[in-house]
Amino acid sequence: MKVIVDLCVVPLGVGVSVSEYVAACQRVIESAGLAHELHAYGTNIEGDWDEVFAVVKRCHEVVHEMGAPRISTTVKLGTRTDREQSMRGKVASVADKLATETEPA
Amino acid sequence: MKVIVDLCVVPLGVGVSVSEYVAACQRVIESAGLAHELHAYGTNIEGDWDEVFAVVKRCHEVVHEMGAPRISTTVKLGTRTDREQSMRGKVASVADKLATETEPA
Amino acid sequence: MKVIVDLCVVPLGVGVSVSEYVAACQRVIESAGLAHELHAYGTNIEGDWDEVFAVVKRCHEVVHEMGAPRISTTVKLGTRTDREQSMRGKVASVADKLATETEPA
Amino acid sequence: MKVIVDLCVVPLGVGVSVSEYVAACQRVIESAGLAHELHAYGTNIEGDWDEVFAVVKRCHEVVHEMGAPRISTTVKLGTRTDREQSMRGKVASVADKLATETEPA
Numbered sequence: 001m002k003v004i005v006d007l008c009v010v011p012l013g014v015g016v017s018v019s020e021y022v023a024a025c026q027r028v029i030e031s032a033g034l035a036h037e038l039h040a041y042g043t044n045i046e047g048d049w050d051e052v053f054a055v056v057k058r059c060h061e062v063v064h065e066m067g068a069p070r071i072s073t074t075v076k077l078g079t080r081t082d083r084e085q086s087m088r089g090k091v092a093s094v095a096d097k098l099a100t101e102t103e104p105a
Numbered sequence: 106m107k108v109i110v111d112l113c114v115v116p117l118g119v120g121v122s123v124s125e126y127v128a129a130c131q132r133v134i135e136s137a138g139l140a141h142e143l144h145a146y147g148t149n150i151e152g153d154w155d156e157v158f159a160v161v162k163r164c165h166e167v168v169h170e171m172g173a174p175r176i177s178t179t180v181k182l183g184t185r186t187d188r189e190q191s192m193r194g195k196v197a198s199v200a201d202k203l204a205t206e207t208e209p210a
Numbered sequence: 211m212k213v214i215v216d217l218c219v220v221p222l223g224v225g226v227s228v229s230e231y232v233a234a235c236q237r238v239i240e241s242a243g244l245a246h247e248l249h250a251y252g253t254n255i256e257g258d259w260d261e262v263f264a265v266v267k268r269c270h271e272v273v274h275e276m277g278a279p280r281i282s283t284t285v286k287l288g289t290r291t292d293r294e295q296s297m298r299g300k301v302a303s304v305a306d307k308l309a310t311e312t313e314p315a
Numbered sequence: 316m317k318v319i320v321d322l323c324v325v326p327l328g329v330g331v332s333v334s335e336y337v338a339a340c341q342r343v344i345e346s347a348g349l350a351h352e353l354h355a356y357g358t359n360i361e362g363d364w365d366e367v368f369a370v371v372k373r374c375h376e377v378v379h380e381m382g383a384p385r386i387s388t389t390v391k392l393g394t395r396t397d398r399e400q401s402m403r404g405k406v407a408s409v410a411d412k413l414a415t416e417t418e419p420a
Contacts, residue, residue, distance in 0.1 A: 001162070004355060004356065012226050013226035015223055016280045016395065019409045023412035027413070038406060039321075039352065040403070042321060042391070053158050069186050070185040070226040071185070072218075072220050075182065077180065078178070078356070080175040080176070081175075082175065088355070094337045109250060111218075113387075118331035127304045127307075131308055132308070143305075144216075144249040145247065146214065146300075175331045177325050179284075179389045195229075196249065211375065267368070271316070279396050280393070280395040281393065281395070282391065283391070287390065288386065289385070289386050290386070291384050291385075
């Protein structure tokens with residue numbers, strides 16, 4: 001089962017700056033070889049369910065190992081059985097709608 | 106690693122009423138023997154990371170099997186290494202603060 | 211427009227214990243007179259859109275005033291135009307499905 | 316109070332394809348003149364709290380007007396009082412950490 005997730009890991013007890021923890025998660029995702037894209041409030045990842053969630057778990061382990069005693073994460077996750085979908089396809093689909101609807105008649 | 110999650114599974118393409126799908130997820134959680142509590146916008150579950158996420162995956166499989174072609178789920182998940190925490194303990198901790206601070210001096 | 215929300219306010223830069231901030235948010239919600247219910251990973255609130263979001267904003271203001279320099283909040287929010295729905299009704303609807311489906315034929 | 320949000324609007328009761336509703340929300344955001352960026356699982360928006368949440372409300376109104384009887388939205392929202400932050404700054408901060416830490420000694 002393929003899944004597209006939006007992962008946002010928030011470490012607690014390490015002050016206000018969390019970018020080094022987010023960077024560590026990026027390296028976890030990259031070393032797993034999964035397609036991913038960082039955005040301003042999380043990272044989108046696409047891949048096989050088990051591989052993606054192994055990465056989510058590894059992110060928690062790594063952020064704890066870096067010294068964060070507590071983590072609160074938000075994940076959005078989408079699956080579908082009617083057809084294949086990619087992160088790129090989702091964005092393109094909205095862009096198409098925007099282009100079409102703003103064209104002159 | 107123990108985790109507390111808030112799981113909210115939203116099936117798409119099956120109309121506006123989703124309670125039968127949520128009920129099916131409740132049965133998945135119950136049959137896994139995990140501590141859980143249904144609330145008005147999701148279900149909180151606590152347990153070992155791998156067991157909890159096996160349940161999340163099984164929920165997606167079951168909801169697809171019931172005929173939903175697409176699912177968009179939101180999960181909040183918390184882990185901590187400084188001490189054990191339970192769903193009950195989290196609620197009690199807030200209740201304690203509320204009781205203390207509203208007591209007369 | 212009526213809305214049901216699940217509000218989870220996470221203060222950063224104030225250590226690992228966040229229950230006093232959650233308790234402060236509970237008092238904000240209570241003083242607004244909105245129906246609400248604390249659970250292990252957030253607080254559900256129901257009411258008029260503008261009143262509910264005034265409360266969400268007031269929670270951020272209060273938590274910052276208490277000394278948290280940064281806040282990351284997750285909100286799930288549901289609206290519907292086909293019929294009225296309450297937090298209680300949502301839980302009852304799932305409970306009904308569970309009761310019916312587990313009854314002997 | 317400035318806020319950065321990640322907005323993900325999910326219409327129910329309108330089938331599996333939701334891109335036209337997401338496109339309509341994009342136009343709401345654009346017409347409000349707020350900085351925003353579409354990604355594969357939502358749209359990030361930055362701006363003044365009241366302006367951003369007026370847009371979130373308008374998105375719900377527009378999606379209902381388009382015929383969706385029910386909407387379930389997930390919003391992540393961040394505020395901070397210690398310093399100004401932009402969507403661009405958040406991404407750059409993580410990119411800097413990645414660049415630094417992978418440089419040879």
